[in-house]
Amino acid sequence: MIGAAPLDTAFYARPAEAVARDLLGTLIVSTVGDETTIARIVETEAYIGPHDPASHAAERIGRTSRNATMFGAPGFAYIYRSYGIHWCLNVVTDTVGFPAAVLIRAIEPVAGIETMRRRRWPDREPGPDTHIGSGPGRLGVALGITGTLDGHPLEQPPLQITAGTVVGPTRFTKGPRVGITRAMDWPLRFSIRGNPHVSR
DNA sequence: GGTCGGATCATCT
């Protein structure tokens, strides 16, 4: 459903694993730069707390300026710079003082696809639509997300998440997270089964 | 199809 109300704090104020699963099928509505783009979340990863060694807020790291948003209230965007190049979007979950978040790993374009194509390929022929948001760095570009949105409440423009399509228990896959070097076997990555926009 | 190296920088050792 397009135009649904934003997800509320109660949705986010749960363990990251539950939020990661339930974010599948919901819609990101971005009005960054006066252009509206809407995309369905098709892949997520949970970073479940200080005991999660792969988390930016793992116990051995503690609270730093980068991960400060993860320690705050649920329902806010945690955005970080990846490999010095990409902006990656997370959603803060659980409770204040307990750092947990869900990384959005892939999206499927729903509206504003021309804007997304232009942002992704400004100086060359557009690639296939399945490459617009099939990865955390890619979807950041497509939706116009930058570090200035770190700490932004996701119930407000210009970046919101609203209810979308309910993804049933047999229509998603759960498996190991991608690109990490610790806790590589923890099954905290969720994706819509068979969706061509999933990163892998 | 697959593998490899470069880009680029905030954060941490």
Add this chain to the structure above:
DNA sequence: GATGATCCGACCG
């Protein structure tokens, strides 16, 4: 000084 929740283009087969 090294690392990393990545991506892309080049090259190989």
